[in-house]
Each structure stands twice: as structure tokens, then as C-alpha cells.
Amino acid sequence: MSDxxxxxxxxxxxxxxxLRLFLIVSIVSFxxxxxxxxxxxxxxxxxxxxxxxxxxxxxxxxxxxxxYPVIHVTQGTDRIPTGRTLILSSGGxxxxxxxxxxxxxxxxxxxxxxxERGELxxxxxxxxxxxxxxxxxxGAVPRPKPLGRWKLAGEICDGKCYAGIMRPGRGLAHxxxxxxxxxxxxxxVFVSSQPVEGSDFLMLTGPDGGVxxxxxxxxxxxxxxxxxxxxxxxxxxxxxxxxxxxxxxx
Amino acid sequence: xxxxxxxxxxxxxxxxxxxxxxxxxxxxxxxxxxxxxGLLSHERPxxxxxxxxxxxxxxxxxxxxVILCIGPLARLDQRFLPLLYNRRHxxxxxxxxxxxxxxxxxxxxxNFSPTNKYVAVLSANTDFGQALGFPFExxxxxxxxxxxxxxxxxHDFWMKFLTPPVxxxxxxxxxxxxxxxxxxxxxxxxxxxxxVTFLWIVLIGSLAVATLHLLAAFSETRGSDTRAExxxxxxxxxxxxxxxxxxxxxxxxxxxxxxxxxxxxxxxxISNACAHQNGPLGEGKVIDxxxxxxxxxxxxxxxxxxxxxxxxxxxxxxxxxxxxxxxMVNPVANPPGTPVDPVPVPQEVLA
Ligand code: FES
Numbered sequence: 001m002s003d004x005x006x007x008x009x010x011x012x013x014x015x016x017x018x019l020r021l022f023l024i025v026s027i028v029s030f031x032x033x034x035x036x037x038x039x040x041x042x043x044x045x046x047x048x049x050x051x052x053x054x055x056x057x058x059x060x061x062x063x064x065x066x067x068y069p070v071i072h073v074t075q076g077t078d079r080i081p082t083g084r085t086l087i088l089s090s091g092g093x094x095x096x097x098x099x100x101x102x103x104x105x106x107x108x109x110x111x112x113x114x115x116e117r118g119e120l121x122x123x124x125x126x127x128x129x130x131x132x133x134x135x136x137x138x139g140a141v142p143r144p145k146p147l148g149r150w151k152l153a154g155e156i157c158d159g160k161c162y163a164g165i166m167r168p169g170r171g172l173a174h175x176x177x178x179x180x181x182x183x184x185x186x187x188x189v190f191v192s193s194q195p196v197e198g199s200d201f202l203m204l205t206g207p208d209g210g211v212x213x214x215x216x217x218x219x220x221x222x223x224x225x226x227x228x229x230x231x232x233x234x235x236x237x238x239x240x241x242x243x244x245x246x247x248x249x250x
Numbered sequence: 251x252x253x254x255x256x257x258x259x260x261x262x263x264x265x266x267x268x269x270x271x272x273x274x275x276x277x278x279x280x281x282x283x284x285x286x287x288g289l290l291s292h293e294r295p296x297x298x299x300x301x302x303x304x305x306x307x308x309x310x311x312x313x314x315x316v317i318l319c320i321g322p323l324a325r326l327d328q329r330f331l332p333l334l335y336n337r338r339h340x341x342x343x344x345x346x347x348x349x350x351x352x353x354x355x356x357x358x359x360x361n362f363s364p365t366n367k368y369v370a371v372l373s374a375n376t377d378f379g380q381a382l383g384f385p386f387e388x389x390x391x392x393x394x395x396x397x398x399x400x401x402x403x404x405h406d407f408w409m410k411f412l413t414p415p416v417x418x419x420x421x422x423x424x425x426x427x428x429x430x431x432x433x434x435x436x437x438x439x440x441x442x443x444x445x446v447t448f449l450w451i452v453l454i455g456s457l458a459v460a461t462l463h464l465l466a467a468f469s470e471t472r473g474s475d476t477r478a479e480x481x482x483x484x485x486x487x488x489x490x491x492x493x494x495x496x497x498x499x500x501x502x503x504x505x506x507x508x509x510x511x512x513x514x515x516x517x518x519x520i521s522n523a524c525a526h527q528n529g530p531l532g533e534g535k536v537i538d539x540x541x542x543x544x545x546x547x548x549x550x551x552x553x554x555x556x557x558x559x560x561x562x563x564x565x566x567x568x569x570x571x572x573x574x575x576x577x578m579v580n581p582v583a584n585p586p587g588t589p590v591d592p593v594p595v596p597q598e599v600l601a
Contacts, residue, residue, distance in 0.1 A: 004493050006328055008535050010547040011335040012261045022329050031274045034312065037451055038278035041308045042286025044447040048296045092362035166358075167297050172442045175383055176374035177359040183374075184363055218377045248382065 051117030051164025054079060056126075058111040061086070062139040064233060067205035067212070068187035069100030071110055072234045074139040079114065080121070085234035086110070087122045087187050087203060088132075089160050093177075095185025096125055097211075099132050109135040115163035119199040120189065122163045145232040147197065152239065153225045153249060154192040156204060156216055158182050162189055175221035182220070188212045190239050193223075196230065202239035215243035223249045257405070258339075267336040271343060278309045303354030308448070310348040311435060314428055315455035317341060322466035328533070331544055338404040345401040348394055386437035389430040396427035406526070414528055432456050483571070483578040486510050489595050490575065492517065497541075499532035502581040507532065508568050510577055511541060511552045516592035518552040519568035519579045525586075526563065554589040572596065 007016035015023055059080050061071035069088045076082040088096040088110070100108075110132055112125040125131030158181035161169030168174060170191070182188045188204040196202060206213045207228065219226075228241035258264070282305035287295060295301075317340050323330040360370040375385040400421055402408075409417040432452065440449045486500045486508065497509040499522050507522035509532030520541065522532045529545030536542070540549035540558060550557055550565060557563040564587035569580040572593055584590065 004496055004535075008328075008537075008542075008544070009332045009335070010537065010542055011263050011332075012547055015263070015332065019329060019332070023332060026330075026333065027270050030270060030316070031277060033316070034274035034278040034309075035281055037312050038281035038305075038309070039286065041448050041451060042282035042305065043289040044445040045286070045290060045296060045301070045304065046444045047290075047292045048294060048300075050293050052294050094364070164294070166300070167294055168300070172383060172386070173438045174359065176370070176385065176387060179374045180360065180363040180365060180370055183365075217375075218383075220375075220383070222383045248380075 046168070048168035049117065049162075049164075049170070051115065051120075051162060051167060051169060053164060054114040054116050056112065057114040057123065058109065059086070060107060060109050060135050060137055060139075062141050063100050063103045063106060063108055064141045065097075065101055065104045066203065066233055066238050067210045068185065068203065069096050069104075070203070070233065070236060071108065072139070072142055074107065074137060083235065084121060085236035086114075087120075087159055087189075087236070088125060089122060089186045090125050090131070091127065093181045093184040093186060095187065096132065097185045099125070103132070103134060105141060107135050107137045107139050109133055115160065115165055117163045118201065120159065120163050120201045122159050122187075124160065124165065142234045144238075147230040147232060147237075149227060150196065150230050150239075151225060151227045151245070152190060152192045152196065152202075153194070153223070154190055155223055156212075156220050157189055157191055159187045159189040159201075159203065162191065162201070170221060172221050178220050179217050182212055182217065185211070188216060190226075190241070196237060197232070199237050202230065202237040205238060205240050207240055207242050209238075209240055212241075213243045215246055216241070219246050219248070225249055263332070264336050264339070267332075268339050271340050275309060275313065275343065275347065278312065279305055282308065297358070299354050299358040303351055303358065306347050306351035306354060307435075310344055310351055311431060311452070312455065313340065313344040313347060314431060315459055317344065318424070318428055318459045319462050322462035325466040326462070326469060328544065334545060338401075341397070341404060342401045345394075345397045348397055352390065352394055381437065382441060384437050386434050389434035389437070393427040393430040393434065396423045396430075400424060400427075409527065414525070418528060428456075428459065482580075483573075484581050485573075486519075486577045486579050488575050489517065489572065489577055492577070492595075495536045497532040497534075498577075499530070500579075502579070504581060506583065508579055508581075509541075510570065510579065511536060512595060513539065513552055513592075515595050517570055517572075517577060517595060518590065518592045519570040520550065520552055520555050521566040521568075521583060521586075523565065524548055525557075525565050531565070553592055554587055555584075556587045 007018035057077050057080055059073050060075040061073040064070050071086050073080055073082050073084045090096045110123055112123045112131050115122045157170045158178040160181055189201045190204045191201050204212055225247045226241045227245040228239050231238050283302055320333045320337055324334045356367050360367040371387050377383055435452055487498045492498045492512040494512050497511040499507055499509050501507050508519050509522040510517055510519045513536050522530055524531050524543040526546055526548045529543040531541055531543055534542045534544045541552045542549050555565040555567040566583035566586050567588050567590045568583055569590055570593055571578050575596055
């Protein structure tokens with residue numbers, strides 16, 4: 001039985017006077033709860049990292065294919081010194097493998113948006129020949145320097161989002177996006193928990209130096225340890241991971 | 251109560267309800283979207299689509315949590331019933347907020363690829379074998395589909411069309427949907443987050459939902475409704491126990507609840523379940539000679555279980571008699587709308 005002493009609310013009638021104070025307190029609490037949770041959650045978002053676009057850059061360099069395309073800069077800009085190695089991608093979640101492979105070993109002009117995060121430099125090429133075309137000049141791919149077999153702890157990310165095209169561009173919420181990027185041939189990177197030869201990230205390839213194998217997708221964005229061969233190409237470290245050694249770390 | 255279906259039967263209380271709800275949601279979103287970025291000391295800002303997607307997602311979680319707290323709160327304390335009154339509008343608003351969240355995320359994380367963005371939601375991560383890195387999006391998709399179905403069928407038309415028991419069972423899907431939302435947030439955000447504020451809010455919110463439901467269930471089993479014994483006519487209570495204008499509820503041997511009302515010194519027995527959404531009529535009261543449901547105010551003539559014309563709702567009635575001062579009810583319900591002569595309360599009780 002309802003309590004005869006308690007006010008009885010009927011939706012289509014004015015609220016009983018005894019209930020008004022209770023309703024006013026409820027309304028104020030409701031609005032305060034929403035305002036407070038919005039403030040608490042909104043103002044405690046994690047830092048998305050320093051990756052960011054640095055404007056359009058045009059440089060000349062030599063193309064090397066290491067599973068994914070990179071160029072060794074022979075003629076730089078104020079922002080990109082000669083001798084730097086840049087990873088290449090196209091717009092959206094698309095890589096530049098098909099565009100760069102025919103020009104392997106040749107001198108090219110590269111133009112696009114520079115994305116920069118720490119040691120990681122990636123160029124998102126402009127469309128068509130404006131982004132990548134054969135150029136005059138001399139240059140050669142520097143001789144790769146093997147650094148031996150390593151076991152690294154860290155996270156696999158797609159090189160473009162991590163470099164700052166998305167902020168944040170890593171983590172579990174971003175995992176599906178990273179998979180789409182790498183499936184679209186955007187070069188993956190391994191973000192190491194400890195710097196390797198002064199760099200926190202390494203471009204990632206399969207054990208044979210080709211594209212990242214399926215096991216890499218399954219480990220994307222997780223904290224893992226994995227072994228593989230590290231080679232220095234110009235000033236870029238490349239990690240040819242052995243997918244059989246992947247272990248998820250706590 | 252309805253004779254003809256209109257999208258919303260507005261009244262002043264519904265306007266106030268919706269205005270307060272919109273004010274709360276607008277405040278949450280304004281603070282999260284406009285104010286919070288200035289308070290974050292990040293070297294580089296979070297991308298706007300991601301920040302906005304988070305704002306709408308977190309808002310939908312808070313809305314759903316509040317919605318699910320209202321039901322048990324109203325069962326524990328009748329004064330919360332006004333919050334229940336127009337809750338369906340709150341639910342529909344939650345769906346719009348959740349869809350906005352999904353749109354921001356799909357148009358950002360799942361866009362710009364050769365794969366169709368909607369296909370990509372389900373195909374980009376298929377690693378179902380582990381908690382860490384689980385395709386948590388699937389939980390969000392499930393919850394969103396359920397919310398859309400519930401909101402599309404929230405109107406009374408659908409309840410009539412599907413029949414109240416089916417409608418009610420369908421709307422129990424809100425619980426798996428809420429569990430899916432919690433899993434979606436836990437696996438997609440909380441496992442990864444450095445800052446634990448949101449973790450605490452999700453913990454407190456989901457624990458509040460669970461605890462309030464347990465408390466309400468506990469208070470109902472321990473509550474005042476008597477269990478009527480007997481196979482033939484069953485004893486409900488003493489005529490003394492029923493206050494003028496109110497009812498005594500009892501559970502009959504078959505499991506149904508009967509509400510015995512006293513009106514103008516006469517006793518009548520009707521089903522405790524309102525024809526609208528099974529609201530507890532016995533917790534209502536007689537207003538203008540009509541039993542008024544505490545949930546949304548549907549009214550019935552206690553002598554025949556019928557809503558006053560032009561309304562057409564009907565509920566079952568029960569035969570009633572007195573044995574001394576004991577109120578006895580025939581546990582076999584009469585068909586909805588069957589008139590039953592009320593029995594006068596004994597003189598000594600009235601005295
Ligand atoms: S009026 Fe809605 S349940 Fe009774």
C-alpha cells in the first residue's frame with residue numbers, strides 16, 4: 001500500500017505542494033550531477049602526445065623499399081636536413097607502396113605534409129605526381145648497417161596516426177584504426193619502452209623485410225615483447241620482427 | 251491513457267521534465283566540449299572529433315546510468331515517481347546522444363580507408379580471443395541497436411501492438427545493453443587510461459545501478475504485500491488494515507497480485523497490474539472516485555476495472571466477500587472489465 005501520508009504525484013496534475021521541495025532538490029541535483037561528471041571526465045583526458053603536422057615540405061631524395069617506402073633526403077629544407085630518412089604514406093589510410101616501388105633506387109622529388117613525433121618523420125604525399133615524381137640529381141641508397149638481434153618491449157602502432165595525423169594515435173581505442181591503416185600499407189612502427197640507439201621508435205617489417213605479418217595486427221596497440229633483427233637504414237632504425245616471439249606483457 | 255495515438259500527449263510536467271533533462275545534457279556537453287580543452291595542459295590538443303566523440307559517449311553513459319537508477323529509486327521511495335513519469339523521453343534523448351558518439355567515432359577512426367566505414371567497424375579488429383585488444387566496438391554496436399529498438403518501440407502504440415508482457419520483456423533488453431556499455435567503456439577506454447577519474451565514475455555509476463536494483467528487489471520481497479493462503483477463497487487481510495482511498499496488495503497462490511481498495515466504505519478487488527505498463531495499482535490512490543496508477547496516472551473504476559470513457563483500458567477484477575472482519579478474495583480473476591458488487595466495510599471497522 002502507498003503511504004497515505006506521503007504526497008501522491010499524478011503526471012498530468014500540478015505537483016502536490018508537499019512534494020515541491022523534494023522535486024526542486026532533485027532537479028538541482030540532476031543538473032549538478034551532469035555538470036560535475038562532464039567537468040570531471042572532460043578535464044582528465046590523457047595527453048595525446050606531441051605528434052603533429054608541420055606543414056608542407058618538398059625535398060629530393062632516393063627511394064628505398066624496406067617493405068614500405070622511405071626516402072633518404074639528398075636535398076633538404078630548413079625543417080628537413082639533408083641525410084634524414086623519411087617514411088612515406090599517401091592520404092587517408094593509404095600507403096605509398098604502389099607509387100614508390102617503380103621508383104626504387106631513383107632520385108625523386110617528394111612533396112607533402114610532414115608529420116613529426118620525436119625521431120619519427122613521416123611525409124603524407126600529395127596526390128599524383130605533385131607528391132612523388134622522378135627528379136634529376138645523383139644519390140644512392142646508403143648501405144644498411146645491421147645492429148643484431150634484439151628483444152624489445154613496447155607497442156605496435158601505425159606510423160601515420162602515431163606521428164600525429166590523429167591525436168591520440170595509439171592505444172586500445174585506436175586499435176581498429178591502426179589495423180585499417182596498416183592494412184592500407186601505411187608503415188607500422190614499433191614504439192619501444194626503452195630507446196634503442198637513441199630512438200624510441202623503429203619502422204616495423206616482417207622477418208623477411210616485407211610487410212608486417214598477420215600476427216602484428218593481432219598484437220596491435222598491446223604492450224608486448226618481441227624479438228627481431230634491427231638494421232639502420234640512413235638514420236632510420238628498421239625492426240624486422242619475428243612474429244613467433246610475440247608475448248603479451250602484463 | 252489514450253483513445254487515439256498521438257506522438258506525445260504533452261502536459262506541463264512533461265515540459266518541465268524535458269527542459270530539466272535537456273539542461274543537464276547541454277551542460278555536460280558544453281563543459282566537456284567547450285570548457286574542458288582549456289583546462290587540459292596538453293602540449294597538443296586532442297583532435298576535435300575524438301574529443302567530441304568522447305564527450306557524447308561519456309554523456310550517454312551517464313544518462314543511461316541515471317535512467318536505470320530512477321526505476322529502483324521510485325520503488326524504494328515514492329517521491330521519486332515524478333522522475334519515472336517521462337523517462338521514455340530521457341531514453342529517446344540518450345539514443346540521439348549515443349548515435350552522435352558513434353558518428354564521430356565512425357567518421358574518424360573508421361573513415362578514410364578503402365574499406366566501407368560501417369563494414370570496417372566489424373572487420374578491422376577480429377581478435378576475439380582476449381580481453382586486452384578485444385574488439386570492444388561490438389559491445390557498443392549491440393547496445394546502440396538495442397537502444398534504438400527500445401526507443402522506436404517506446405510509444406504506447408507499440409505496447410498495445412506487442413501486448414504489455416511482450417513489450418516489457420523486450421524492454422528488459424536495457425539490462426544486457428547497459429552491461430554491454432560498461433564492457434565497451436572498460437575494454438575500450440578504462441584498460442588503457444592513465445587517469446583513473448573516469449574509471450571511478452564508471453565504477454560508482456554501475457555499482458549504484460546494481461545496488462539500487464538489489465535493494466528494490468529486496469524491499470519488494472520483504473515488503474508489505476501479504477501472501478494470501480488457501481485454495482478456494484483466500485484471506486487477504488483484516489478489513490481494519492485498509493485505509494479509506496487506498497489499497498492492500500496481496501500475492502495470490504497463482505502468483506498474480508490483487509489490490510483490495512476501500513472507497514467510500516466499500517471494498518473492491520482488482521488486479522494490481524496496470525494495463526499500461528504493469529504499474530502497481532495498489533500503490534496508487536483513489537482520486538475523484540477512480541483508482542489512479544502511481545506510474546503514469548491511468549485511472550480505473552474500482553468496481554469494474556474499466557477506465558472512464560472515452561478511454562478503453564480494462565483490468566481483471568476479483569470476487570470479494572467478508573468473513574467476519576477478514577477480507578476474502580476468489581483467486582480466479584474475472585475477465586478484464588467485469589463488474590463486481592463492492593462489499594461494505596463492517597460497521598465496527600467504520601466505527
Ligand atoms: S499508468 Fe503507466 S503503468 Fe500505470
